[in-house]
Amino acid sequence: MKKMFIILAYLLFLVPLIFIVNFMFDIFTLEKIQGLPVFFPLFFCSLGLYFASKAYQIEKNTLTVSAIIANIILFLFPFIYMIGGTLIFGV
Template sequence: MHEKFVMIAYLLFFIPLIFIVNFFFDIITFEKIQGLPVFFPLIFCSIGLFFASKAYRIQKSALTLSVIIANLVLFLFPFIYMIGGTLLFGP
């Protein structure tokens, strides 16, 4: 059960990460969802944090702690991106 929760949490981390990398480097053009990949971590990583915390309660290991930190950092990315853009480029 622990391994399934960790795998789901990592999957929910990598899906928005792939969309963000695609957003910045424009590997595949998605014209209809232009800015939406920046906000995907709010949904996906919150669910990933739930599964990672469940896995951490079952078994405390470095793997579960790393997935919690990874999901938390990616969850905070939209806020950092918007605040940083406002500070650098103005309102």
């Protein structure tokens, strides 16, 4: 059960991360969802954080702590991105 929670937590971290990397570097164009990848972490990482915290309650180890930290950092990315864009570009 713990392994399933960890796999889900890391999967819910990696999916938005792939979309954000594609959004930043324009690896392949996604014209239909132009700015949406920036906001994917708000939904996905909140679920990933839930599964990582459940895995941490079952067994406390570095894999679960790193899943929690990774999901928190990616959850905060849209806010940092918007504040940074406002400070740098003034828009």
